[in-house]
Structure formats: C-alpha cells, structure tokens
Amino acid sequence: MGLLKEFKEFAVKGNMMDMAIGIIIGAAFNKVIDVLAKQVILPPLSLLTDGVNIGEKKLVLRDAVLDTTGAITTSEVAVAYGKLSEVFLDFLIIGFTVFIIVKFMNRLRTKSHDAKDKTVVTPKDIQLLTDLKELMVEQNKMLKANTTK
Numbered sequence: 045m046g047l048l049k050e051f052k053e054f055a056v057k058g059n060m061m062d063m064a065i066g067i068i069i070g071a072a073f074n075k076v077i078d079v080l081a082k083q084v085i086l087p088p089l090s091l092l093t094d095g096v097n098i099g100e101k102k103l104v105l106r107d108a109v110l111d112t113t114g115a116i117t118t119s120e121v122a123v124a125y126g127k128l129s130e131v132f133l134d135f136l137i138i139g140f141t142v143f144i145i146v147k148f149m150n151r152l153r154t155k156s157h158d159a160k161d162k163t164v165v166t167p168k169d170i171q172l173l174t175d176l177k178e179l180m181v182e183q184n185k186m187l188k189a190n191t192t193k
Contacts, residue, residue, distance in 0.1 A: 073138070081134045101126030 054060055082099070090097050102122040109118035158166070166174075 077134050077137050081130060081137060085133065086130065099126045099130045
C-alpha cells in the first residue's frame with residue numbers, strides 16, 4: 045500500500061505531469077529542429093557545395109557486387125558521414141536553443157527572487173524569507189542598542 049501512496053503523492057505534486065509535458069514538448073521540438081536542419085539549413089549548404097546533398101555523403105569501404113542479372117550478391121559497406129553531419133547539426137541547434145531558453149529562464153528566476161524588484165511578482169516563499177530576514181536585522185539592531193546602554 046505504501047508504493048501506491050507514494051505514486052499518488054508523486055502524481056498529485058505535479059512531477060509526473062511536468063515530466064509528461066516536457067516529453068511531449070521535447071518530441072514536438074525535435075520535429076521542428078529536424079525540419080529546420082534538413083529543409084532550411086542543409087539545402088543552402090548543398091548549394092555551396094555545388095548541389096551535393098550533404099546527408100547522402102558517405103565513404104565507401106567496399107562497393108556492392110552485382111551478378112549478371114543485376115541482383116546484389118554482396119552489399120556495399122560504407123561509412124555514412126553525411127548522416128552524422130545532419131545529426132550533429134541537429135544537436136548543435138537543439139543545444140544552442142536549450143542554452144538560450146535556460147539562460148532566459150534563469151534571468152527571470154533571478155529577477156523574481158529579488159524582493160525589492162516590483163516589476164515581477166515575487167514568489168510567496170521568497171517574500172516571506174525576505175520579510176523574516178528584515179525582521180531579524182531589525183531585531184538584532186534593537187538588541188545591540190539595548191546592550192550598549
């Protein structure tokens with residue numbers, strides 16, 4: 045029964061929903077990046093390389109062997125470095141985009157944790173801690189004033 049209770053707390057606290065939303069958004073984001081890399085960025089790069097499709101580039105280690113009827117008897121062995129370049133480009137775009145998003149979110153978080161900045165709503169816990177800190181500073185000043193008399 046403890047495991048069921050723990051799962052219920054996990055689901056109710058929002059962790060499971062946050063993960064599900066993140067996975068769904070991540071999958072959609074992956075499709076966007078895939079199209080961006082393959083349909084927007086790679087075609088101009090192919091133009092620069094005289095119309096060669098970068099994604100189809102490969103290093104052939106052994107050519108395919110055909111029999112007299114044209115059927116493949118031994119398949120080609122090749123290193124598809126063009127696909128690697130496409131995937132690497134996808135990775136760079138995703139990495140840079142995530143970096144920008146995290147940087148923006150950290151800036152907003154820092155701004156929201158500043159209780160003196162009234163342009164952004166400060167979370168309740170941060171506001172309470174700030175109020176407590178101010179009260180403690182004030183109380184320490186009063187105690188020092190009483191002990192010096």
